[in-house]
Amino acid sequence: MKDITFITVNYAPEDTAIGLYTSQLAEFLVTKGYNVSVITGFPYYPMWKIPENYQDKPRYYTEVINGVTIYRYKFFVPENRNFFYRTLHILSFNFGNLFNLKKVRKADLVFCNIPFTTNVVLGLFLKWRLKAKLWTSIKDFEFDAAYESGLLKQNVVTRVFKTILYKIEAYLFTKSDIISSISFKMVDRIKQKAPRTNPVFFPDWVDVDFINPENYNHHSYISKDKFTILYSGNIGQKQNWEVYITLAKKLIAHPDIEFILVGEGAYKTELLARLEQEGLLGFIKYYEPIPYEDLSDLLCSADLHVLFQKSDVIDSVMPSKILGMMSSARPSVITGDLSSEVARHINSSQGWGYYTNEDPELILNAILTLKEDKNLQTEIGKKARTYMIENFSKNMILNSFIEKIDTL
Numbered sequence: 001m002k003d004i005t006f007i008t009v010n011y012a013p014e015d016t017a018i019g020l021y022t023s024q025l026a027e028f029l030v031t032k033g034y035n036v037s038v039i040t041g042f043p044y045y046p047m048w049k050i051p052e053n054y055q056d057k058p059r060y061y062t063e064v065i066n067g068v069t070i071y072r073y074k075f076f077v078p079e080n081r082n083f084f085y086r087t088l089h090i091l092s093f094n095f096g097n098l099f100n101l102k103k104v105r106k107a108d109l110v111f112c113n114i115p116f117t118t119n120v121v122l123g124l125f126l127k128w129r130l131k132a133k134l135w136t137s138i139k140d141f142e143f144d145a146a147y148e149s150g151l152l153k154q155n156v157v158t159r160v161f162k163t164i165l166y167k168i169e170a171y172l173f174t175k176s177d178i179i180s181s182i183s184f185k186m187v188d189r190i191k192q193k194a195p196r197t198n199p200v201f202f203p204d205w206v207d208v209d210f211i212n213p214e215n216y217n218h219h220s221y222i223s224k225d226k227f228t229i230l231y232s233g234n235i236g237q238k239q240n241w242e243v244y245i246t247l248a249k250k251l252i253a254h255p256d257i258e259f260i261l262v263g264e265g266a267y268k269t270e271l272l273a274r275l276e277q278e279g280l281l282g283f284i285k286y287y288e289p290i291p292y293e294d295l296s297d298l299l300c301s302a303d304l305h306v307l308f309q310k311s312d313v314i315d316s317v318m319p320s321k322i323l324g325m326m327s328s329a330r331p332s333v334i335t336g337d338l339s340s341e342v343a344r345h346i347n348s349s350q351g352w353g354y355y356t357n358e359d360p361e362l363i364l365n366a367i368l369t370l371k372e373d374k375n376l377q378t379e380i381g382k383k384a385r386t387y388m389i390e391n392f393s394k395n396m397i398l399n400s401f402i403e404k405i406d407t408l
Helices: 017-031 083-096 119-130 142-149 156-174 184-193 241-251 268-277 292-301 321-327 341-349 360-371 374-391 394-405
Strands: 003-007 035-041 060-065 068-073 109-114 133-138 178-181 227-234 257-264 284-287 304-308 332-335
Touching: 003 017, 003 119, 017 035, 017 068, 017 394, 083 119, 109 119, 119 133, 119 156, 156 184, 178 184, 184 341, 227 292, 227 321, 241 257, 241 268, 241 304, 241 360, 268 284, 292 321, 304 321, 304 360, 321 332, 321 341, 321 374, 332 341, 332 360, 341 374, 360 374
Parallel strands: 003 035, 003 109, 035 068, 109 133, 133 178, 227 257, 227 304, 257 284, 304 332
Antiparallel strands: 060 068
């Protein structure tokens, strides 16, 4: 097996989330002697805007990055990211890339990235035409997350749509030769959706040599003389911003504490307006996303990482940002459902606290205790990083991928 084609909405030069992981996997395969091509869109995430250096490119554009041949289609990127426009976004990607399928002349394996279930349709066309194997990798259940987080209102129409979509999903999943996901909870959900499948665990990874607390420069966003609480990542509706705001209100009286917020997303404008209304902007300092090459400096400069998830978004997502947070050897405070996969990893690693959203006072007291104990910060951080090295290091995960595809 030497020729591998990826079908993915996100790819380099995007340097976060699915784009980052897919690019790292594809380029790793090139170093191992595989011929790799990618069918994708134009870069747009996390800004939800095609960058200037791509805006003048033709609608169909081919380029080579680090040995990977990339077939791009300039698909619809909405400014308004409600459910209707996100659906148009998905359909635009799938219909536009039907033409790009013809450009792939040879493939032994088609690797299809989901959050868009409809990507599997493209993968199936390529599988049937080239007599290839199909690997469906589920990074997120986009519809499930929208439904659970409240982005998509629950009514008769959406319930009918949900039933139809789940039946289509189950059919498409059964046509994959391998189906995988990035958490055990999500693997279980695949089994529920498509009982005839046998999904496997294929997690995201972290480059522990890159995100390394032994080798970083203090980032300019972060003060050296304050206890810095950092959130860096997508600013969306899956996060519980009410808990974030509540804690900020309680901690604003501490002059030696600062909140740093770095990111982009569909909820950013609304969140920043709310922070201004609450009188928190200034205490909470907001910055645009940083380049990937600066990520280690940012994460390792913080004293505490936070991620507040909505309790009802249980197992449809495993935030990859947690891997970087823990690799930085800094404690993390995370909220959400106590039965979630994230809770299991935090508790197993002893990389610090996982809480429900219903008890901000408990979280507040934990943060203040941690702030006063440097030795505790160091001890927790070491445990978090060790857990990442032993369970999620890049080389370990990617070499296991090679072993798996060699059995096909």
